[in-house]
Each structure stands twice: as C-alpha cells, then as structure tokens.
Amino acid sequence: MIKSELINKIAEENPHLFHRDVERIVSKIFDEITGALSRGDRVELRGFGAFSVKERPARVGRNPRTGEKVDVSAKRVPYFKTGKHLRERLNK
C-alpha cells in the first residue's frame, strides 16, 4: 500500500469529507511525526509502535573498495519499535 492508496481508503470510509482534506490530514500526521523527531522528541503510539531518534557517534569508516580511511560525522537516525499489539497481530 502506498500513501495515495491509504488516502483513498480513508476517503471511502469518510464520504462526508473532501478528498483534498483527507490528503491534508494524512500528510499532516506524517509531517507531525517527522517534525517531532527532528526536534529530538519521541512519538509513542500505543499498540502500533514508537518512533524515536538514536544518536550515532562520529567514527572513522573505510572505503571498502580502496581501504582508505574516511571520517564519518556524528548523525541522528530515526528508529521505530513495533508496538506489542501489532507485533502479536503479525504472528497470529
């Protein structure tokens, strides 16, 4: 399923809403999650999962082809942990 298909499903379930409003709502939710993570916040959606940000320290990497050392700067990476309920549903 891709974003446009998700929007279509929600629009079908809510015939009283304009399609463009459903688009705005779906986009808004994902934008809010990304926004929270860029502020360093967590997003916890019980039963579904939690988004957080992990810090990766700077390190010296290597170009695997040449063996040359390269400095890799510190960065932050988004992380998702599946919620208990969803994890159980995946294995039922």
Add this chain to the structure above:
Amino acid sequence: MSNQTLTRADLAESVYEEVGLSRNESADLVESILDEIADSLVKGDNVKISSFGSFLVRSKNGRVGRNPKTGEEVPIEPRRVLVFRPSQVMKDQINSDNS
C-alpha cells in the same frame, strides 16, 4: 532537543487545527489511519509513504536461541517482524539544524 513525547492526542490536535473537524472526529481519523496501516501490514502487504518511509514485513526463520543467563537452549519459532526504513527526506530533516 526538547525530549518530549508525542502521542495520539497530539496528532489528533494537529489534525483538529489543520481542518475544521471536531476534536472527536480528528481523533477517530488518526485511529483509522493507524488501523489501515496495521491491517495492511498484518495481511503481509508493505506500506510505503513517500518522503516519510516504508514499513516492511520480514519473515524470520526459526532458530535455536539461548537464555543468556542460564545458557539453556530455547527454540525460537519462525515469525514475522516489522521494520521501518526511513526515507532519505526524513533522514536529512532529522539531521538538519532546525531544532
């Protein structure tokens, strides 16, 4: 870094502010969106949200695990796990200095 935690209520509030719906309906919509994503994944269908990321269902084979404390062998059944792969857009945004 503000180190706060957003929840469904915060998402519902932002939907409420975005379009002229009631708070109740905004909360219901947040729930429906999460449900649709979860249902799709449970069916084994991956979910790809452009400029956000992809939720992928991976099948893991069974293996023999070990209780690290007792050293005892325990069978781990084959199972399905969910992984989230953030989009490049999200990765860039999280590393940009707008916080």
